[in-house]
Every structure is written in C-alpha cells, then in structure tokens.
Amino acid sequence: xxxxxxxxxxxxxxxxxxxxxxxxxxxxxYVLVGKVAGEAGQFAPASFLIAxxxxxxxxxxxxxxxARYPHSAGEAVYVQxxxxxxxxxRIVGFLIVLVGIISTATLANGFxxxxxxxxxxxxxxxxxxxIIGLGLLAAWGITQSVAVAALLTVIEVIGLVxxxxxxxxxxLELPQHVDTLIPDADALVWQGVLLGxxxxxxxxxxxxxxxNVAEEVKDPSRTVPLAxxxxxxxxxxxxxxxxxxxxxxxxxxxxxxxxxxxxxxYTHFSGQPATVIIIIGLLSVLNGVLVQIIMATRVLYGMASxxxxxxxxxxxxxGTKTPLNATLVVVTIILVLAISLPLLTLAKLTSxxxxxxxxxxxxxxxxxxxxxxxxxGFAVPLAVPVLGTFASGGFVVYQFVQVIR
Numbered sequence: 001x002x003x004x005x006x007x008x009x010x011x012x013x014x015x016x017x018x019x020x021x022x023x024x025x026x027x028x029x030y031v032l033v034g035k036v037a038g039e040a041g042q043f044a045p046a047s048f049l050i051a052x053x054x055x056x057x058x059x060x061x062x063x064x065x066x067a068r069y070p071h072s073a074g075e076a077v078y079v080q081x082x083x084x085x086x087x088x089x090r091i092v093g094f095l096i097v098l099v100g101i102i103s104t105a106t107l108a109n110g111f112x113x114x115x116x117x118x119x120x121x122x123x124x125x126x127x128x129x130x131i132i133g134l135g136l137l138a139a140w141g142i143t144q145s146v147a148v149a150a151l152l153t154v155i156e157v158i159g160l161v162x163x164x165x166x167x168x169x170x171x172l173e174l175p176q177h178v179d180t181l182i183p184d185a186d187a188l189v190w191q192g193v194l195l196g197x198x199x200x201x202x203x204x205x206x207x208x209x210x211x212n213v214a215e216e217v218k219d220p221s222r223t224v225p226l227a228x229x230x231x232x233x234x235x236x237x238x239x240x241x242x243x244x245x246x247x248x249x250x251x252x253x254x255x256x257x258x259x260x261x262x263x264x265x266y267t268h269f270s271g272q273p274a275t276v277i278i279i280i281g282l283l284s285v286l287n288g289v290l291v292q293i294i295m296a297t298r299v300l301y302g303m304a305s306x307x308x309x310x311x312x313x314x315x316x317x318x319g320t321k322t323p324l325n326a327t328l329v330v331v332t333i334i335l336v337l338a339i340s341l342p343l344l345t346l347a348k349l350t351s352x353x354x355x356x357x358x359x360x361x362x363x364x365x366x367x368x369x370x371x372x373x374x375x376x377g378f379a380v381p382l383a384v385p386v387l388g389t390f391a392s393g394g395f396v397v398y399q400f401v402q403v404i405r
Contacts, residue, residue, distance in 0.1 A: 007072070007301075008321040010143050011217045013227055016210055018150035020231035023206035023291040025156050025284060029242050029262065032110075032203055037247060038256035040196025043183045045243045047196030048203070052236040054395060055204035057388030058358040059232045060380045061365045063225035066211040067378040068368065070220035073302025074211035075357060082364035082371075086308060092360055093303040096212075099354050100296030101330060103205055104131070104289050105338035106346035111285040113259035117278045127338045130289065135331035138293045141320050142216050145294055152287035159280030160238055163245075163262050166270040170249040171241070177248045198399055202351045203239060206288075207231050208361075209295040212302065225378045293330055300326035348399075355396045362388035 011019070033044070040047040065078045076093035080086065108127045115126055138145050164171055183189045207228050214220040242262075246255055250268055258264045260281060263274035301323035304314035317324045337346070365385040369375075 006321070007215045007298075007316065008142055009216055009218060011146060011213060011223075013223045015146050015150055016213070016217055016223055016227040017230050018153045019146050019213065019291055020207055020210045020227060021234060022149045022153040022156070022284075022287040023209055023295075024204060024231060024235045025153065025160070025238065029160065029203065029239060032199060033243055033246055034255050034258040034261035034264075036196045036200045036203075036243070037252060037261075039199055040192045041252055041256075042181060042247045043189065043193050044196055044200075044247050045181050045240050046183050046193050047200045048236075048239045048243050050193065050197040051200035051204055052232070052239070054197070054201060054391050055207070056232060057384055057391055058361055059207050059228050061362050061385050061388055062208050062211055063228045064378055064380050065361065065365055065368070066214055066224045066228075067221045068372075068375060070211075070214040070217070070224065071302060072212055072215045072298045073300075073306060073308075074214060075208070075361060076299070076303055076308065077306065078364045078368070079360060080306075082367040088360075089306075090303065090308045092357060093299055093308060095353055095357050096208075096299050097296045097330070099205065099350055099357065100209070100292045100299070101333050102337060102346055102350045102353065103202075104292040104296070104334045105341065106202070106350060107285045107288040107292070108334070108338040109341075109346065111282060111289070114263070114278050114281040114285065117260060117263060117274075124339050128335060130286070131293075131331055131335050131338065134286065134290045135293055135327055138290060138297065139317075139320060139322050139324055139327045141322060142213070142294070145290060146213075149287050149291050152283050152290075155280055156284040156287065157238075159262065159277055159284065160242060162280075163265050163269075163277060164242065166266055167245050167249055170245050170269070174244050174248060177244070181244060181247065194398065198351055198395065199348065200239075201355070201395075202348075204232070204235065205350060205354050206291070208354075208358075209291060212295045212298045215298075215302075221377055293327070293334070296330045297323050297326040300329065352396065352399055355392050355399075359389060359392040359396060362386075362392060 036047050037044040066074055069077050071077045073093050075096050076089040079092045080089040108130055111130055112123050112126050183193050210224050210227055214224055217223050246265055263277045266274040266277040300313045303309045304311055313326045315325045362385040369382055
C-alpha cells in the first residue's frame, strides 16, 4: 500500500446520522419486533425500553471515546489506549468484525422472510445475490454507499409512518392501554421481559458502527458523538411507539409467529395487501446489510493500519479509496454464515457478542477517564461507564446462565 492512499474524509453530520439510523431501524423493527413479542408477550415495549437503557450507557461511552480517538477500528483502539495490551485489542477488533458479520447474516435471513411474500426462491440464491451485490456497492466508494444508505433510511422511516397511520385509531388509544403494557412483579413475567430485552437489544446494534467510519467523517470528534446521541433518541422513540401499537392491535400469537411483522400490521389494520410495506421492509434490510459490511471492513482496515493485522487488509484501492481486500474477506464469511444459521440464533449470538464488547468499552472509558485527566472535549460523568460496565456485564452473565441451564 502506498502511504499516500487514505480513506476519503467526506461524510457530514446528516450522512452519519442516516448511516446509523439505517442499520438500527432496518435491523430492529422490520425484522425482530415479532421475535421480541414471542419472548415478552404484551410487555414487548418494556423489553425495548430496557434494551434502550442498556444501549444508552454504552452509546454515551462510545460518544466520548470516538471524540477522544477518532480512528477506524475504534473499539480496538479504545482498548489499546486504556490497557496498552495489543492482544486484547486484537481480540476486541475481531469480536467487532464478528458482530458485523453475524448481524449482516441475520439481516440477510430477514430479507428472505420479506421476499417470500412476493416470490419463493431457494434461500441460498437470494442470500448470495444480496450479499455479493451489496459487497460490490460497498467496494465502489464510501460516498456512494452512504448516499444509498441515506436514501434507504428515509424510505424506512416513511414505512414506519405508513404503518402508524393505518393503525392511527390504535395509536390514539395507546394512553388507555399503557397500564396493560407495564409488567407486574411476577418473576416469570420479568424473565420473559428480560429475555425479550436481550433479543430487542439487537435492534439497537448499529450506533457503534458510526465510530468505525470516523476517518471518513468531517470533524469526527464533534460530528460522530452528536450523531450517536441523535440516532439513539430517534430509534428509541420509534421502536417503543411501533411496538406498543403492534401488541395493542395485533393478536399476540400472530405477532410472535410473524416473519414480516410490519407487513402483517399493515394488512391487519388496513385490510389491504401489504405490498408497499414488504417492499420497504426489503429495502430496510438491504440498508442494514450495506452499512454492516462497511463497518466490518473498516475495522479490518483499521486493525491492519495499527499493525495488528497483515498489511494486506489495509490495502486501499487507488480509484475507489475503499479497502477492497477486507471487503472480499467480510463478504465471503457473511455468505457462509447467512446460509448456515437461522435468524433468531444469529440475532441472539449478535447480542451476546455485542454485550461482551460493550462491557469492555465501558471498562475502557472508565480506565481512560482515570488515567487521562487533561481531556477537554465531549465527556460524560464517570458514573456512566461504571453503570454501563455492570449493566452490560450483568446481561452477559444472565444470558450465559440461561444457556447453560
């Protein structure tokens, strides 16, 4: 790689917000709201709120960390700055790549569920065309890729507005249903809510992707933290409103078993075929896949740039200014996992690995704030990473106990 070859710094605040919204919204509501209802029943909105609170601690930690260290392979860099242990930094980097890859495989399976409403093709054909096509787009250029992601994000939000509009009678009556959506003190109820929150947490995976395009953002120390906060607030509001509408208006059994929950909501409330929602659902999943591919490749590139991987992964094409070798590796692994594993398994695995990483990120900021006293940029109180460490770590332990029982 020639030293003059660098990533192109071209992304604005608006583009970074759309980049984050695209991966979060597509991953959550359009694919998993039914799965969360299957775990938590009518208390699915509470699961989303708990997941949002859990994500918020780490989101604010990421905001300060990226302001301090605006580099690709952000998580690995943060761990290195906190603990100066390159082995742990490499492990964290690989875990982030794994999250991106598994998350993309999850979304590819969600795409199959929506496409089946139009035409039934062998899953492996659908997944292969999807992943390879979006891999080529990601390799084309960051500006083009994020511009496409921004357009698809606008379409996703329009889809949510359409669903809420056809269900407006239920939306207007939601204040009357709030009491029935609040879990009581029953231990079994809360077990379902927490399991639902673990699945719902996957719906918030994506805000951390923004830190890994920091080297392609204008004024990243200011832009990326603000984008993270805005994205988290917008997605939380949308998730809770849509989920409350779903559990208040749809039979729980139908919602829990749905592979395309928003399409079923549209048909139930409007009495019309959900063609437009299915199309938007397909586009939202495309968006999520695209931004996850971009994120995973930038982490590999960043790790190679830091000397933690072979320089082959840091090769930047002189024309596209994108890491082509890293993109090829990521796309290949995604194909294998997407064809091999079902959606819910992939979503739970993504949540588990992500929470492990989030625990380390909170620990890293906790450590950094203690050893670097002269920092004057965007900052959160020390209590945020402390609480985030115990919250994320507690969820990891809880899920591990559930698995081994």
